[in-house]
Amino acid sequence: MVIAVFVILFAIFPLTDTDIWWHLACAREWVTTWTPVRTPVVNVHEYFQLAVGFVYGLGGAPLLVAFKAILWGVVFALFLLPENPKCHCEVRRTAAISSCMWRSLVAVVLLFVFRYHFEMRPVLFSLLFLGIYWNVLPRLFANSRLTPVNTLFAVLILAIQWTWCKTQGLYILGPLFAVLVLTAGIWNSRKSGDKFSRKALALRGAFVVALFAMPFLHREGLALFLYPFGLLDRLLGLSPSAAIFASEIAENRSPFTLLMAGENTLECVLMILLCLAGMGLAIWRLYKNRRPGVLNVSLLATAILVLIAERNFVLFLPVLLATLPNFPFRTPHFTSCRLLSTVYFLLPTFFIFGLWVRSLSAYDISMVAYQRVPVDATDWMQKHPHKGKLFNDDRAGGYLALMNPTDSIYIDGRFILKTADFFERYLNYAKDPALFMHDADSLGIDRALFPLQYYARWDTLLRALQQDSRWHLAYRDEYFAVFDKMIK
Template identity: 25%
Template sequence: MTSAIAEANPTEHRRSSRLATALLVVPMLVAYALLPFRAVTDPDYWWHVRTGQLIYETRSVPKADPFSYTASGRPWVTHEWLTELAMYLVQRQFGYPGNAVLFGVIIALTWLAVYRTCRLRGLGETGALEFTLWAGAMSLGSLNARPQMITAFFLAVFALILTLFRRGRRHLIWLLPPLMALWVNLHGGYVIGLGLIVLALAGELWSRLAAHNRQLPRDLILCLFLSILVVPLNPHGFRELAYPFSYAGSGNASMRMIVEWQSPNFHEPLLLVFCASLLLAVAVGVCGGSASAADLLIGLAFTALALRSVRNIPLYAIVVTPILGERLGLWVRAVRRPFSAWRHRKLLLFTWPPVVLLLIIVMAVRGGGHLQLAREPSSEGYPAAAVAYLRAHPEDGRLFNDYGWGGYLIYELYPTRRVFIDGRADMYGDAFMETYLKAANVSPGWRETLDHYQVRFVLVPKDGPLAGALEGEPGWHLACEGAVERLFVRAAEE
């Protein structure tokens, strides 16, 4: 019956098909676009905006630390400079909702690219939607207003272009080098894009060798060469090449001390979706037939990245989920079924409930149940009372602050006050991070640390170990207590 209608009026059938696809995809994209409207969950958001302001006002990109007194003048690779400039300009004009819209669009386009890749790999409309929602569920903890979303977007676009390349549209490969030139100025995760091209090239070589084809894939090789060639086209030149690898060492403080750089803890509810994906990958590998060499290499590489660091799980979801969908489609034909084969009741049953569930999870679990619509970002969870006190008492004295609040303090108090530490752990280095932790955790030598840096003000979580230690420490008194913080002041020496 459906095919008869299509033959009778093919134009009307195409319109109906496009409308049906839109009804499937648009609710998902709207749900993803709302994610950045939550309260600020990335503690680095604040210093990103202030860095953008510094770039705009000085008409130059800072190459040394301007924000702290502990690392003042130390070399700093501002690998997100163009994103930070955009964040400042948007917030200046439209407030925080402007940046929420900006990153909401970026997030929605990211998952639209993933959906399109799923479709190119043979999944039907409903199957592609379900796999894209599944990939998004793995990434919920990271989808907010932060520069990392730029890397997620470009990775999704690179994966889509490489999929189109393998399906005959080989001219599109030449879009990658100019996109790489833009990516390298927006976020240091550009190295993931280079890695994806390398894996695709290695897979192509492997497949050709297996088929006794000695002809080299010159287009992929040249594309990789040009993509590497454009990396130094940034304010830091060749230093940008080395920057991403500063996170590779197992001894790096960020890897050992920051939760999102640690390996996944599968007791966390949101990580169970990632665990299910790994189990599906094993099942598909055993029962779903053999994958191409490129897909196998890409799957293994991004699985290793995700198991190494929670921060990499969204990258795994973007690249590996369409591969899993294609492999599962060879095993379970339902996920390849076109829209025309589904009745409308089945369509509603299999698509809208997951979208509604995603919205409920976003609002209830990750967003505190309300949207952030005020011009200024919400200070909920940050030491707003202490900031008000410090503004009212601008007397001299160095401030020791909690790591997670450094960005907020830069946003609120720079240039009047410099911070002890903030989220730029790569710039501060391992030794200093250990020094900070010694004081924050009241480990032996904590008093000496405060003395060495001539600290007069200490701003820490109210229930933290340092707050408890200073409460009874001679020479210190509580100056201010807020919803989440305590501010202590050292008595002036006579």
């Protein structure tokens, strides 16, 4: 419970992830860009968009941030819930309390360091659903009797899986986790000599198959079923057409790649060390126990996913905290173990809490990260319409679509809807201003919006536009600039 409270507090910060804005725009109406998209178009985030759109409609960004914070707290509570060690004597109980405090201290430190990963993204709902599976499936598969309660829980999981299929592409984690739980259960039952009956095994197998089949109960059917595989392709760059998405989208890159590029150096170092430590701990436990424990396999799998792509760290962190080993705690005989461990826990915790309180002063009460989305620039564009087509940076696309829907955008964060050739050409505009000038003429682009600080890859093109007599700087603030093309 303590950890969940700290997660809720640390998750209170403005909406820094720019994708949330096109999710909100799609909740109102499906957003289309004036540039072509790949088909078939599968809105795998539909239910997430409806949920966040409803909350945003009730209380705007502040309520959405509060909603986000509470959900993150629930996620960590779900993953940490199974850890409830029981002690039967005073010595062991005191040692357990001390160990729990040390683990909580480590957890609080890690949560504070990585607090800006607690964003309002569809992966939050995936973790929420996975946390429910984390608690329910081991108990469901362990009970060999088909009781009304088990049947109710099975129906609940199937309903969640059906919902998950239209919430995020990581819905595949649900069936995969069920396979892991089932495999571990079969292995452990054979070791103990208490094997599943054929009927019980058949029922569990049918349940897992039903989880995998849930996408076919939606109208998108096969396209929705295949969606996670396309997502994996673009994450790993397995096919030539997906390589550019894996290498050029920052969150798809490995922490090793980001470290070598000098991006988020300290965070990447700590991330890599945690993953390597988690992998080592999981492998040692698997070797020691000689059985595929669900916790250890999950820790190993999520650590590998993080080393493949930095964006997967939010999958690894709750599993890591749930599997943290007990820390030995020794004190002199004349010292109260419980008292000293409490002091050691509270002093650093209060210090971190103070740092968090201090960080709140930097946040705008609107809870909109105006440094990352064109708040003032969009207001200016609404008051100064143009006749041609708009070119925009991808991270600004969602906000423009929500706040200025009459002006169709060039691109947004849904890169999976774009071809590799289109994305590569878009990135080349930053390196080759002549290419942009040519395409602007042929495509009828007469307005372009660029970030000046965050994600500022556009410096070369900005200088070229300033020097080109056909373009002029129509608007500029601290964070964004708008160029308009001269009307002949």
